[in-house]
């Protein structure tokens with residue numbers, strides 16, 4: 359079996375699950391005497407309540423299944439996620455085509471719960487399950503000359519109705535600097551709320567980089583390449599003036615067409631609540647050091 363997360367829950371179980379997750383976080387933090395510090399703790403402390411399952415899985419961007427927010431939920435069931443292989447190549451000692459189940463089972467990577475904020479013009483708090491990208495990179499042994507990690511999504515015209523239109527250049531690609539990729543907050547997600555990640559959210563595994571805008575979090579990854587040159591990224595290729603390589607959440611740098619100072623909180627109803635957008639999405643204490651000395655208005 360490729361998948362680990364239990365699929366025995368129904369949608370009705372999600373609310374109790376939310377209560378459980380909150381309790382566990384609060385109790386865990388108190389027991390450790392950490393006052394909600396630790397991995398992602400500072401950002402979580404302000405927004406403990408995770409977004410509901412229905413919102414997380416019905417309001418998506420996954421252009422391979424259409425450009426409407428509801429299109430992925432309607433169309434993504436067509437994606438075959440089993441079997442699934444990930445090619446890992448470039449500057450690594452152990453390149454190869456790795457079966458998803460081998461990555462999960464044989465490589466001694468421990469899957470965990472990561473409650474992380476995700477931001478675009480809107481924001482959600484998603485209880486992801488998965489593992490740190492750094493664990494996967496350790497498994498393939500990154501070579502000294504590697505400086506960047508490139509990612510690629512599956513391209514399946516038979517299963518993806520959206521790729522017949524050239525709205526972006528296919529396949530969808532993304533990239534991180536190696537130190538960003540190695541950061542413990544950078545995860546490969548395989549589940550949400552303890553269930554296998556739904557196709558519309560990027561099954562069977564997708565990147566999550568919680569201090570960057572959502573579009574950096576590439577879905578349904580089939581290839582990871584270690585390289586010494588900055589890799590192309592889909593949104594930068596499609597509009598370099600509006601989307602840079604870094605794409606950190608930065609309320610001080612406006613998108614050319616709109617302010618990025620606040621975000622709409624998904625799941626707060628018709629008259630949705632807005633909240634100020636935090637630098638690095640609230641993870642500044644964890645990640646600001648990665649960008650010390652850089653002009654973030656230039657490297658946006």
Ligand SMILES: Nc1nc2c(c(=O)[nH]1)N[C@H]1C(S)=C(S)[C@@H](COP(=O)(O)O)O[C@H]1N2
Pocket residue numbers: 414417418419420421422478511530558559560571572573574575576577578
């Ligand atoms: N392959 C692929 N990955 C993708 C996208 C996409 O269209 N194709 N959209 C991105 C964008 S624009 C966002 S905002 C997030 C949305 O993730 P979510 O649907 O899980 O909230 O996925 C990102 N990853």
Ligand SMILES: [Mo]
Pocket residue numbers: 419478572573
């Ligand atoms: Mo997006």
